Amino acid sequence: MFSGRDATSFAPTAGTTLVHYQPNSTVEACTSAQLDYDNDGLAGCADDDCWSVCTPLCPPGATCPGSAPRCGDGTCNPNEDCNLCPADCGACAGGKCGDFHCDGTETHATCPNDC
Numbered sequence: 001m002f003s004g005r006d007a008t009s010f011a012p013t014a015g016t017t018l019v020h021y022q023p024n025s026t027v028e029a030c031t032s033a034q035l036d037y038d039n040d041g042l043a044g045c046a047d048d049d050c051w052s053v054c055t056p057l058c059p060p061g062a063t064c065p066g067s068a069p070r071c072g073d074g075t076c077n078p079n080e081d082c083n084l085c086p087a088d089c090g091a092c093a094g095g096k097c098g099d100f101h102c103d104g105t106e107t108h109a110t111c112p113n114d115c
Contacts, residue, residue, distance in 0.1 A: 030054070031100035032083045044084050045071035053079050 029037040030053040033044030040047065045054035054071045056079060058064035069077040076089035083092055083101040092103065097111035108115040 029100055030084060033086060035100070035102075050084075053084065 029035070030044070030047070030050040033046075036043040036047070038047075038049065040049075042048070044050060048060045051058065051060055055064065055068065057068045058070065069075065069079075071080055071085035072087055074088060076085070080089055082089045083099065086092070092101070096103075097106060097114055100114060102111070102115035106115050
């Protein structure tokens with residue numbers, strides 16, 4: 001978005017402003033540390049898109065106290081589970097179809113939305 005153009009070169013003037021939309025809700029499903037739903041190469045809490053689940057008190061770009069709850073702090077917080085943050089909550093013992101995680105007993109044939 002810009003405020004005007006130079007009449008000779010049609011280049012944006014010094015009043016150029018970049019507008020960036022960042023939704024409050026996540027674009028990533030944020031249900032698994034293994035599945036990258038938006039194909040950006042990052043999954044689970046390693047994806048900045050999952051900040052609202054993984055570090056709910058620390059949006060991207062904010063300086064946050066080390067004591068803020070987050071995946072990797074050694075405590076299974078209420079917003080974490082074994083699929084999203086196995087480091088804090090332990091490995092999943094099983095699962096159910098529909099939890100967005102392909103568990104050992106599930107296949108694409110038995111649970112296509114998870115596998």
